[in-house]
Amino acid sequence: MSFLVDSFLSAIRLMASLDAALIEIVAVSLKVSFSSTGIACFVGIPAGFALSTYEFAFKRSVITILNTMLALPTVVIGLFVYAFISRNSVFGTYDLLYTQQAIIIGQCILIIPIVTVFTLSAINRIDKRYRKTALTLGANPIQTAGIILTEARFGITAAVVAAFGRVISEIGISMMLGGNIRGFTRTMTTAMALEYDKGEFVLAVALGIILLSISLFINILLHYFQGKMPE
Amino acid sequence: MIYSLKHIKKNYNGRNVVDIETLDIEAGCTYALSGPNGAGKTTLLNILSFLSIPSAGQLSFFNAPVVFNEKNLRQLRKSVTLVDQHPILFSTSVYKNIEFGLKVRKTPKNKRNDIIASALKMVDMTAFADADARTLSGGETRRIAIARAMACSPDVLLLDEPTADLDIESRLTVENNVREIRDQKKITVIFCTHDLSQASRLTDKKIVLINGQVHDIYHENIFKGAVFSPNTDEYYCRINENILIPVPSTDKDKIKISIHPGMITVVGRKKTAPDISFSHKGRITHLGMEKDKIRAVIDIGIPISVLMEKSDYDSNGFRINDAVDIDFKRNGIKILG
Incomplete structure (x- = not known):
């Protein structure tokens, strides 16, 4: 028990001293997580809007596949992307393996379904009269979409926050596609795993505290936005 | 004629909800659209507001046949505004709600203020310009929805049961708003109502719809x-x-x-x-x-x-x-x- 207390106190001192290695790991984590979340929003929000608004063949099948992908294990995604970007594979010439881009690709696959499905759900929950009202006031499709997305903004923000929370805390993709290279692809979760393997708990505990703080902050945001969603 | 309907039909699940042989609506007049529940009144209003495409028939607007493609309908919608039976306001201020239609019409920013002030004055809601639209009562919401519609300066205002579910005070206020629009704006107003005395108070012209068809007399009881x-x-x-x-x-x-x-x-x-x-x-x-x-x-x-x-x-x-x-x-x- 004392080792945990000692590690905790040392971790606090490490954070207070703004340790360069610690900051570097946190920066890499935040960079890849923000990047993948940004890309997932760019793809997932319009996709969720399209799924809720337009009728097309196999729409239900697409929704079922997306729902299934919500439960996709990160190691499966890691393996899948590895098969495409490893040296001798289709995209091997792009030298993506063990880069931050590889982590971002894998994380996008992980959270695009989250953003899409949650956006779809948020838009389906808002009143259908918003669309009709925008149309009768003369709005074009883009202006109508703007009204609908604005009305669903709290639900969509909750989707984005949930997606960020998922990628900041995942380890499988970062480890398999990033390779845990110090100063380059070492994220908070992969660094914690490594420090645990080494039996060095101070940095691991410090990173754990930061990760938990981020998770707490994300949850506070999530509850705030969910509280604002229409009944 | 502002509207001319010939052999207009609207089917839902194989059932003719609207089946109108001929119907002409004069410009600048106020019409009461009456009929029992399920008569097709709302469906007809949706067709007249170009939000719904008829299954068959010819609809003319300002004596020109309506071509039912999205681009043309979007243009026509700028001349006609529908206020729903239970209108919904966007989750923002009253001012921004009314401003939306003006932005859509690319009304210059310096003119918007005056138009919004005038629309709010018409429904006696000037003090509510900065209010959060979600905090308004049912009657206030109807009045803001009417102001929002009128700010767009439409040629036709369609009102789907504008006084349904309102208390007497709110009902009289909305009726006064409709009366002012009728007398001052000289636009075509078509409003649905079950209340025949209200229809008589506000207009001499009636359209009676029963089972989707236009009838000469209104059946009651x-x-x-x-x-x-x-x-x-x-x-x-x-x-x-x-x-x-x-x-x-x-x-x-x-x-x-x-x-x-x-x-x-x-x-x-x-x-x-x-x-x-x-x-x-x-x-x-x-x-x-x-x-x-x-x-x-x-x-x-x-x-x-x-x-x-x-x-x-x-x-x-x-x-x-x-x-x-x-x-x-x-x-x-x-x-x-």
């Missing part, structure tokens, strides 16, 4: 019931356990009837002549003027709307809650289906 025939030349429609309405002969088991409100005899209990057998007893629950006649609603277990001559009303001295006897004249009852 519409009820469904089973046919009961104690002998071969007497037929009744049983509305409920205690109410039997005499009807013309029919071979159907279940029918929908309408009772003409002017073909119902009402006599105060004290004045009942001994030689007249009145079929139903009830109480007056509503009294109101309708042009030169008196409209009463009498509760006989079901509400019956009655239109009586003023002289009959005066001679009987009817008051709300008076106990009365009523009788239906067989020739005032029509089988609708």
